[in-house]
Amino acid sequence: MKIVADENMPYVDELFGQLGQVIKVDGRKLQAEQLVDVDVLLVRSVTKVNAELLSQAERLAFVGTATIGMDHLDEAYLQAKNIPYTNAPGCNATAVGEYAFIAMLELASRTQANLRDKCVGIVGAGNTGSAVQRCLAAYGVKTLLCDPFLQGSDDTREFVSLDTLMAHCDVISLHVPITQTGSHPTWHMFDEKRLTQLKQHTWLLNCCRGEVIDNTALLQVKQHRQDLKLVLDVWEGEPNPMPELVPHVDIATPHIAGYSVEGKAKGTYMLYCALLKQLGKPVEMELSQLLPQLWVEQINLTEAPSEKALLTLLRFVYDLRDDDQLFRQRFLNNNGFDLMRKNHKHRREFSALRVANSAGSDVDWLLKLGFSGVGQ
Structure with a gap:
């Protein structure tokens, strides 16, 4: 099985490598001749999957987009060609x-x-x-x-x-x-x-x-x-x-609101599960096996955080100011926008950080916000 995947999709090798040969491509520059003998195509929103792109894709049997939206897919064409396709709703x-x-x-x-x-x-x-x-x-x-x-x-x-x-x-x-x-x-x-x-x-x-x-x-x-x-x-x-x-x-920022490590991993993982279902094969890897640990494992709270303290806590997980500053410095560079997206691999979600409460204060709202509790 030959699998072509956008180079910016994480964990493709770990998940799809066991199913066949994985070839990474620049999704924005993908051409029809690169899909001549391809069985599986994995894309993001930068790739327009239409009749022109698939004009030589005679073997294509699965298209997956690691995104919520599908406005970049010509669904009518895919349906007419009987090419199964799926997205990753809710992944990010x-x-x-x-x-x-x-x-x-x-x-x-x-x-x-x-x-x-x-x-x-x-x-x-x-x-x-x-x-x-x-x-x-x-x-x-x-x-x-x-x-x-x-x-x-x-x-x-x-x-x-x-x-x-x-x-x-x-x-x-x-x-x-x-x-x-x-x-x-x-x-x-x-x-x-x-x-x-x-x-x-x-x-x-x-x-x-x-x-x-x-x-x-x-x-x-x-x-x-x-x-x-x-x-x-x-x-x-x-x-x-x-x-x-x-x-x-x-x-x-350069279209990275959904670009958490967890969100991007989930998008790839959902396509992996969909392809295995189509192939009639069992899922043998869990999403949790792919995710790295956060640089800080746990925060011990002595009282419920004020709004200022909450923002400080959130910056432990993801400091939005860094991406804002980088955008202003680089968006005018050659391919600056896409390079910032491609290299954006550091951001985590609240769930990556465990919050312990030693003061007995009401911090259940932090768990509802998405932080992990001790023991989770």
């Missing part, structure tokens, strides 16, 4: 949720605000949006959800319209797929009109797709709305963000 949801939560705490620290005093609006309440809500609920922050598709389903949560959310929320976090058609398209959902309508001192976070916000309009609005605070992990025109916009963004 925890990572995105924790990124957004940390970013909000960083903004609270910079603006001398208290996150618990804010109302946070979450646009898109699927896997990643729900992960953000779990973090905020654990910390006692009020949230409003907007998701017209889930609102019309059997989801029992309470939803509001986007206009209501914008009118009542101090923080807005975006977690929607990119769509240009249908009853609720998300392409330029936040255009100049909506951006202008944002409340004074709103914090706007985008951790989904760059095109959800009209970046040109955002630059124009931000130039006369210094009260707005921005966290952008995704950008229009990736991997070439608008240079003029970056200085106006408070926290800027």
Whole structure:
């Protein structure tokens, strides 16, 4: 079996090496002739899997994308060619949720605000949006959800319209797929009109797709709305963000909100399990066997942490300021955006750190936030 995989997917050799020959490629530059005699194709969002790419892939029997979204796959073509395909839904949801939560705490620290005093609006309440809500609920922050598709389903949560959310929320976090058609398209959902309508001192976070916000309009609005605070992990025109916009963004990163060690490993692992199921083979390796230990094993708390102390604790696991600083230094370099993503291998999730409580204080909320307890 010949397996072609994006070079930035972790643990491919460990998981798929036992099934056949693994060939690593630059997913953004993958060409049709590289798939002539390939059985399995493993990609990320940078690879457009369509008729052109698969024009010579006569042996292809499985396509897996280690991402939540599948907008980079031509599903109609794959179905017409009877090529099985799958994604990794929810693989990086925890990572995105924790990124957004940390970013909000960083903004609270910079603006001398208290996150618990804010109302946070979450646009898109699927896997990643729900992960953000779990973090905020654990910390006692009020949230409003907007998701017209889930609102019309059997989801029992309470939803509001986007206009209501914008009118009542101090923080807005975006977690929607990119769509240009249908009853609720998300392409330029936040255009100049909506951006202008944002409340004074709103914090706007985008951790989904760059095109959800009209970046040109955002630059124009931000130039006369210094009260707005921005966290952008995704950008229009990736991997070439608008240079003029970056200085106006408070926290800027190269599409790595979901790039935790755990999240990336889970994405590869889910594809591994899906392929084994298709082949009728048992799963013989557990995800936990792949993950390294964090540099610090355990923190012993003497009291429940304040918001300032909580941010310090979170920085033990992942210091968002490092990626923000690196982005500003390198995004204009040749292939700088992609190289930062490729080399981003250090970030961990809260679960990598065990929290012990020696003072008897109520820290159960830290476990709900995602930290591991002693003995876990």
